[in-house]
Amino acid sequence: MIKLSADNERIKMKAILVSFYRTTDFNPNYYYPLSLHYLKAYANKELADDITISIKDYSVEEDSSHVVYDLLKDSPDLIGFSCYVWNTKEILLISNLLKKLSPAVKIVLGGPQVTYTADSVLTENEWVDVIVRGEGEQTFAELLKYYLNYGPAIEEIKGISHRTNGKIQSNESRPLIKNLDDIPSPFNEGIGDKSHSILIETQRGCPFECAFCDSHKNFKSVRYFSLERVKKDLHYLITSGVKRLFLADSTFNLDGKRAKEILRYIGSINKDTVISTELRAELLDRETVDLLEKAGVDFVEFGLQSTNPITSKNIGRETNFTKFEEGISFLEKSKIQYVIQLIIGLPGDDLSSFKNSMDYVLHLAPTTLQAFELQLLPGTALYENADQHGMLFHVTPPHLVIQTQTFSYSDMMKAKQLSREAFLMYPRNYAILANLSDLRPSELIEKWVAWRETKIDLSFSDYEKLKGIRRLLLFSRFIQELLLQNNSSAVTNLYITVKCNLLVSLIVFKYFNKVIRRLFLRRP
Numbered sequence: 001m002i003k004l005s006a007d008n009e010r011i012k013m014k015a016i017l018v019s020f021y022r023t024t025d026f027n028p029n030y031y032y033p034l035s036l037h038y039l040k041a042y043a044n045k046e047l048a049d050d051i052t053i054s055i056k057d058y059s060v061e062e063d064s065s066h067v068v069y070d071l072l073k074d075s076p077d078l079i080g081f082s083c084y085v086w087n088t089k090e091i092l093l094i095s096n097l098l099k100k101l102s103p104a105v106k107i108v109l110g111g112p113q114v115t116y117t118a119d120s121v122l123t124e125n126e127w128v129d130v131i132v133r134g135e136g137e138q139t140f141a142e143l144l145k146y147y148l149n150y151g152p153a154i155e156e157i158k159g160i161s162h163r164t165n166g167k168i169q170s171n172e173s174r175p176l177i178k179n180l181d182d183i184p185s186p187f188n189e190g191i192g193d194k195s196h197s198i199l200i201e202t203q204r205g206c207p208f209e210c211a212f213c214d215s216h217k218n219f220k221s222v223r224y225f226s227l228e229r230v231k232k233d234l235h236y237l238i239t240s241g242v243k244r245l246f247l248a249d250s251t252f253n254l255d256g257k258r259a260k261e262i263l264r265y266i267g268s269i270n271k272d273t274v275i276s277t278e279l280r281a282e283l284l285d286r287e288t289v290d291l292l293e294k295a296g297v298d299f300v301e302f303g304l305q306s307t308n309p310i311t312s313k314n315i316g317r318e319t320n321f322t323k324f325e326e327g328i329s330f331l332e333k334s335k336i337q338y339v340i341q342l343i344i345g346l347p348g349d350d351l352s353s354f355k356n357s358m359d360y361v362l363h364l365a366p367t368t369l370q371a372f373e374l375q376l377l378p379g380t381a382l383y384e385n386a387d388q389h390g391m392l393f394h395v396t397p398p399h400l401v402i403q404t405q406t407f408s409y410s411d412m413m414k415a416k417q418l419s420r421e422a423f424l425m426y427p428r429n430y431a432i433l434a435n436l437s438d439l440r441p442s443e444l445i446e447k448w449v450a451w452r453e454t455k456i457d458l459s460f461s462d463y464e465k466l467k468g469i470r471r472l473l474l475f476s477r478f479i480q481e482l483l484l485q486n487n488s489s490a491v492t493n494l495y496i497t498v499k500c501n502l503l504v505s506l507i508v509f510k511y512f513n514k515v516i517r518r519l520f521l522r523r524p
């Protein structure tokens with residue numbers, strides 16, 4: 001791929017690394033494509049004189065003709081894509097067009113969605129040249145050397161599957177990078193638009209083995225960037241005015257002592273940057289919560305997935321509920337907002353156990369309850385044992401499960417709607433309101449859905465389109481009617497009306513408080 005100019009000068013090879021992002025109402029943030037910046041930083045360490053690497057990112061909603069034009073306009077030699085469950089369909093469509101329009105361009109895919117299915121992706125998509133499996137930095141740099149004619153033969157590059165002379169071959173896997181500090185900081189070249197959410201890793205790997213997740217398969221051993229490196233990157237990001245930072249470790253507080261040291265450091269320099277991360281509630285203590293607050297962390301995520309013991313066993317994820325609740329109780333006294341996540345359709349769960357999980361979460365009154373539909377990701381234990389659990393799922397990404405041995409399709413749809421309802425309506429007070437009418441929170445939500453459909457003939461899709469305040473006003477009407485239904489005395493009616501109005505006001509207040517905090521939160 002080495003090209004020479006008219007004066008016999010070497011022309012730099014051009015590579016583009018591409019990310020497609022998807023925003024949702026659960027997660028409206030746009031994230032800096034950290035993995036691609038790592039690839040670029042590592043490759044530039046040795047190859048900067050011979051190659052220019054640019055990074056481009058697009059929304060999955062973007063018009064494919066525009067993306068194709070934008071990618072080909074500078075005549076790149078290689079285009080690499082970062083493949084996740086939410087974008088691989090679009091990537092395969094666009095890379096096909098790219099190859100048809102520019103047959104010489106090398107199409108390279110990497111990322112979790114193609115790591116475990118490399119052979120079938122190459123077989124089914126003849127325009128793809130190479131797939132980088134697993135950790136990509138060293139592998140991608142070696143592949144570029146091969147294209148620059150000074151690397152090893154393609155058969156010797158560990159960690160790739162490739163199509164060479166029309167034949168598909170899978171080379172042996174590459175061991176993980178021993179010292180993460182060998183990867184130059186991706187932030188050395190700046191970060192562009194500081195209003196984006198910036199991701200930073202302080203560690204890689206996960207010691208847990210959740211059967212629905214592929215993260216631990218490639219990254220079982222936990223490796224850490226040195227504290228010196230982490231602090232240097234954090235200092236740069238925070239002092240250069242980044243608005244939102246996400247500590248993108250699978251469990252930031254896995255090593256409590258180290259997490260505290262990082263938080264202490266952030267707290268000592270941070271004035272305006274808003275920070276979020278994922279934590280394990282069972283490992284939380286009061287001191288960590290204090291440090292999170294002082295560091296400017298305003299939002300944290302906890303994966304609970306299910307409270308059903310059979311399901312926990314099936315997915316290899318046991319929860320110590322006493323410790324879990326203790327961890328959450330520390331947060332309740334802080335200003336930090338938190339989401340507790342569940343998964344719909346895990347093996348062993350059915351509608352009734354899913355409602356139990358929902359009720360448990362709503363009693364803990366998180367800022368948000370978030371429930372994902374189970375996706376059977378290639379490479380995960382659940383994907384491999386799909387038949388054993390009677391799982392029906394979409395074979396193409398995003399691999400959503402539509403039915404299991406224990407969870408019928410229609411019950412999955414009901415569970416999905418219930419959790420969506422809890423997301424649309426501020427869930428912190430469901431448990432209190434449900435208690436007033438001797439209902440479980442999930443039963444209250446079911447009554448609320450039935451009331452809307454029968455009493456005011458409002459379909460779910462029309463309800464979803466209403467503004468938050470209209471939803472709240474409707475909800476307040478429903479709650480008052482429900483509470484008054486079983487009580488006829490005038491005094492009781494008055495008492496219930498007052499109490500209900502106070503509760504609804506509280507919901508409104510907390511709703512606006514949340515919105516205001518999101519929009520204007522600035523730490524002193």
Ligand code: SF4
Pocket residue numbers: 206207208209210213214215216250251303
């Ligand atoms: S879901 Fe989280 S905790 Fe479980 S294996 Fe994956 S990364 Fe680890």
